[in-house]
Amino acid sequence: MKKVAIMGLLCFATMQTFGQAKDANSIYAQAEEQFTAKNYNDALSKLALYENLSSASKEKAQVLKIQIYRELALKDTSKANDYNNAVKELKSMFASGKKVNAEDLHRILKEQQEFNTDAASQSKDGLSSASSEVSIDGIKIGMNVEEIPSQVSANFDWSKGMKMQANNQTNYVPLMFSSKTGITGGAFNIKISGIQNITLDDRTRRVIDVYKILENGKYKEKEKTGLSGYNALVNELKTKYGESNVTVSAPQVTTIKVMNKEIRTEAYNAAIHSKSVSYTLSYAIANNSYSIIERLMISDYIKN
Structure with missing residues (x-):
């Protein structure tokens, strides 16, 4: 009887984990949809919900967050700090052995370098x-x-x-x-x-x-x-x-x-x-x- 109860609890926990993973994937997909539709603030809200789930991939969320912050910074240079800090966080994840794709990190660092170069050349310092x-x-x-x-x-x-x-x-x-x-x-x-x-x-x-x-x-x-x-x-x-x-x-x-x-x-x-x-x-x-x-x-x- 005790064995049956334990098996039942294990099955229940497995179903819970499966259900939460399904919810996490669904919410992440919604965040991607909002990003594609250029609704960047809505995409960030969806990502926040996703990150609160225990089954969420923090690394995957960080990569999408960087893409969102980059688009916001391209439209408004005052958002550049959010973008640069998000990239810094991904580098920290990679350094600590988290599951960060090296190719993603290389692409992101290259985009950041281009962004900072362009921001410097288009600086409005001294503009009347x-x-x-x-x-x-x-x-x-x-x-x-x-x-x-x-x-x-x-x-x-x-x-x-x-x-x-x-x-x-x-x-x-x-x-x-x-x-x-x-x-x-x-x-x-x-x-x-x-x-x-x-x-x-x-x-x-x-x-x-x-x-x-x-x-x-x-x-x-x-x-x-x-x-x-x-x-x-x-x-x-x-x-x-x-x-x-x-x-x-x-x-x-x-x-x-x-x-x-x-x-x-x-x-x-x-x-x-x-x-x-x-x-x-x-x-x-x-x-x-x-x-x-x-x-x-x-x-x-x-x-x-």
Whole structure:
């Protein structure tokens, strides 16, 4: 009788352990789902529940936690300490003989090194409060691709981009054509204004360059078409960011020949520069057309 009772208790304990392991696997799978869906705080909440179970793998939880903290730090550098401390904890687990996969640790340490290098190069130390607020259609330098305002982001296919000559950069252009329905069939409208290019750093998926055409059209010499609009925008920059922060360059005139045709260009520029960010507003005339263009980019990518 005593033997039967002991066997019963063993079976009960085994079933309990099996049930808890099943619950742990389910909760961990939920944490992974939330991570994949980019719901990082929800993923951390699920991981906390998972770690409280005795059958949970603390090492596996730590690896996923590091991935979550890394994504949060890429979007907000103030979260970098959480990320670095999580990596430190995994290294400690490995050193003490815990079941940490060496390949996982090697990959994580490599990603941490890349993150710290990028964070240093994109540091906002010395950035004036004026230039740090400069944006184009709500886009700022250093902004994560997921933070780009939806009204802009919807115009791009983020799965397709053109690799730049410089390492770790990809340029994205908007969906340039929109179909016109009707009896004429396949006719298209060309987008000739608005944001034309956004360049991202591949490693961090952060914005490093934005190029936008504000206005363009036919130029009439007598009316100096577009110049008054450009001057008004320059005055707005001075009012908003402070006159001392805005540099206005003298007009530059150049003439070149292309296939025996002479092309005369006249360019006006106003700029805001800091250690990290450069914003340029330009007005350009090329023969019988004009454009007003603004560009925002990380200063490190400007070659003087």
